[in-house]
Amino acid sequence: MISFATAEEAEGALGRAMTWTEAAWLRYSGSTPDYCLCFLNFFILFASYTLAAVPIALLELCAPCKLIMSYKLQPEVRLSPNVFLRCYKDTARILALITIGPLLMVPYPALKVAGIRTGLPLPPAWEVAAQLLMYMLIEDYLGYWFHRLQHTKWFYNNIHYVHHEFKAPMGFVAAYAHWSESFIVGFASFVGMVMVPCHMTTCWLWFAIRGIVGVDIHCGFNFPFSPTKLIPFYGGAEFHDFHHYGGKWSQNNFAPVFTFCDYIYGTDKVCF
16 A cells, blocks of 8 residues: 555655556556555456467367368367366356365465565566566476476376366467466466566556466467567477476476476487
8 A cells, every 4th residue: 555645745755746657557556555466366367367378279169171171280179168168167166166165375485584665666677578588487497397297106196187177278378287387387477576676567467477377378379479479488388288298297398488397417318
């Protein structure tokens, strides 16, 4: 919650006029407790996951086969509308009733102690970009080893098998997992922010990006015009689809987003 009562008071503390984004942030956050600002991270993550996956689902379910099959990584697999709906409903239930509940007890105190800001000024674009890149690299490294652990016998048979129910993934599979896996993955998303504190608006952007990227790598399509192909070491759907194709015995392509850990540790494989 911002302590300034008026825009004039805020500008006096800043020593300059506010930008329009800072004025909007002052109006919104001035009467909103920090706890609620932190809680919005989960709504943003869920909304980005849903909104990014729906167009891909409609494309697969409604578009003519001749139009999309050349882009689908596993064209022999066609999922029914009921499977899409069940996947989404099960995921929403896990996130809403199990994962989000325990996580609400941890993030706000942890982020507060770490030094997450909610006041003015808002961070410059270069700072936001640098922090987001840092968070992606940190989570990707942790995610690689966590994912690799999930493919050991006990963890796979008891936890990770849920996510691998789909040999040919689609967007909603991004968050389809055992509740304990969802909890740990969610916790890993906060590690970077604790190590490198940022502004709350950067947290929101980070979780929005995380939801969209998760859907992208599970979408099941390899679109040649995707802008993600310009990102160095970005694995994308083709890289991760090959991992799902291997199922239980897959010991390659563990990286959540970037592929550098797979290259370094020798677990990268040629895709389809």
